[in-house]
Amino acid sequence: MTGLRLDRLRVMRGEAALVDxxxxxxxxxxxxIMGPSGSGKSTALAAIIGTLDPVFRMGGxxxxxxxxxxxxxxxxxxxxxxxxEDVLFPHLSVGGNLGFALPPGxxxxxxRARIDEALEQAGLGGSAARDPATLSGGQRARVALLRTLLAEPGALLLDEPFSSLDAELRAQIRQFVLDRARERGLPVVLVTHEPEDARAAGGPVVSPLGTRLAPWGLPR
Known part of the structure; x- marks a missing residue:
């Protein structure tokens, strides 16, 4: 079986189910995964990646x-x-941030070749020595994605990564992220409260409790 399988994944807080x-x-x-604040969207991602707070109970x-x-x-x-938040290390250069994701040996x-190739593909060639503080918001977002992909994950979780960007940059970075994930054949779970993100993603849309939502019926 290939892909990411959530097999009856259920997260409870007390008697209330937040994720199903x-x-x-x-x-x-x-x-x-769409829903209002506090509905369990980020809780679902925490369960998938293994950072669920002990206050919750998980099954599946x-x-x-x-x-x-x-x-x-x-x-x-x-x-x-x-x-x-892109969470780039301020004490490391752009290249140092990307190198952090590579195997230590x-x-x-x-x-250096892998870092340079990644930067070239993202339109950031020659930026390895730069201080992350000198990058624009869009450049920082691309570097954060490159660092994640250089670790060669088998799946990718997106926790509202575009919400701090303005509308034009949001669309650009969203397309960049989704294109790179699809090129690598990664199963992706996107958490967002923006219908446009879900429409652009083009895949199924659900609530944290598994209710199927029709993307063309989402409010604009």
């Missing part, structure tokens, strides 16, 4: 390409996460 998902996200597909299984990762620590799940010439 039973579905598979295929390679290259984007599942959008999470499988990635047929491998059960439910009880594995976050670093062993091979699931990447891109958040609203990789020879230095190969590390």
């Amino acid at each position: 998902l039973d579905l598979t996200v295929a390679p290259g597909e984007v599942l959008s 299984r999470i499988l990635l390409d047929g491998r059960d990762v439910t009880t594995l620590p976050t670093h062993a799940r091979r699931i990447g996460l891109l958040m609203q 990789l020879p230095r010439p190969e590390r």
